[in-house]
Amino acid sequence: KQEVTQIPAALSVPEGENLVLNCSFTDSAIYNLQWFRQDPGKGLTSLLLIQSSQREQTSGRLNASLDKSSGRSTLYIAASQPGDSATYLCAGNFNKFYFGSGTKLNVKP
Amino acid sequence: GAVVSQHPSWVICKSGTSVKIECRSLDFQATTMFWYRQFPKQSLMLMATSNEGSKATYEQGVEKDKFLINHASLTLSTLTVTSAHPEDSSFYICSAQGQGLSYEQYFGPGTRLTVT
Numbered sequence: 762k763q764e765v766t767q768i769p770a771a772l773s774v775p776e777g778e779n780l781v782l783n784c785s786f787t788d789s790a791i792y793n794l795q796w797f798r799q800d801p802g803k804g805l806t807s808l809l810l811i812q813s814s815q816r817e818q819t820s821g822r823l824n825a826s827l828d829k830s831s832g833r834s835t836l837y838i839a840a841s842q843p844g845d846s847a848t849y850l851c852a853g854n855f856n857k858f859y860f861g862s863g864t865k866l867n868v869k870p
Numbered sequence: 871g872a873v874v875s876q877h878p879s880w881v882i883c884k885s886g887t888s889v890k891i892e893c894r895s896l897d898f899q900a901t902t903m904f905w906y907r908q909f910p911k912q913s914l915m916l917m918a919t920s921n922e923g924s925k926a927t928y929e930q931g932v933e934k935d936k937f938l939i940n941h942a943s944l945t946l947s948t949l950t951v952t953s954a955h956p957e958d959s960s961f962y963i964c965s966a967q968g969q970g971l972s973y974e975q976y977f978g979p980g981t982r983l984t985v986t
Contacts, residue, residue, distance in 0.1 A: 792973050793973055793974070795974070795975065797977075802982075803979070803980070804963060804977055804978065804979040804980040805914075805963065805977040805980075807974075807976070807977070810974050850913060850914070852914075852975075854973055854975070857904070857916055857919060858904065858916060858965070858975060859916065860906075860913045860914045860915075860916075861913060862912070862913045863913050
């Protein structure tokens with residue numbers, strides 16, 4: 762069974778700081794990897810999707826990378842804002858989606 | 871585009887009753903839909919894969935007789951929690967996979983089930 766791991770489990774940073782969230786997976790036969798944001802008690806908001814043939818994707822202040830050979834993906838958030846506070850989940854698509862346990866981000870004003 | 875809805879958004883039911891949750895792809899056809907469960911402060915766990923016109927494929931440890939899945943059309947999948955118990959209380963989220971090569975999943979807003 763594929764495993765998707767996220768570190769750190771929680772992260773607290775001051776506003777304005779750049780930060781990196783990590784996601785690792787055990788199977789390189791990945792179709793794509795998706796990053797999501799989840800606010801407390803809410804559903805998922807898709808942030809970025811990286812296909813297996815791509816190295817990175819960017820949307821605004823977010824940049825996600827994918828390295829299949831090492832089984833790693835990172836989500837880079839530039840100039841963090843308090844509104845970025847949420848839990849960030851990565852999910853690998855191995856013909857089924859497997860989710861990491863998430864990183865709970867708190868951006869302090 | 872690519873909107874997925876779920877109904878109801880929350881439901882409270884008594885132990886022993888059954889609850890049906892609907893998942894609809896509003897503006898695209900989805901041959902495959904997925905059902906996930908999320909317990910408090912935990913991540914999403916895949917319960918089953920639902921393919922239009924065929925039986926669902928359940929993940930290990932998920933009781934297929936308890937969680938009935940029907941995918942009768944390309945835009946609707948339903949999850950019925952039969953004889954619900956308090957331990958079934960959870961956040962249930964569905965996703966729909968669009969046709970095409972991107973294999974991107976689009977998630978519904980989730981249904982919070984509380985069994986008393």
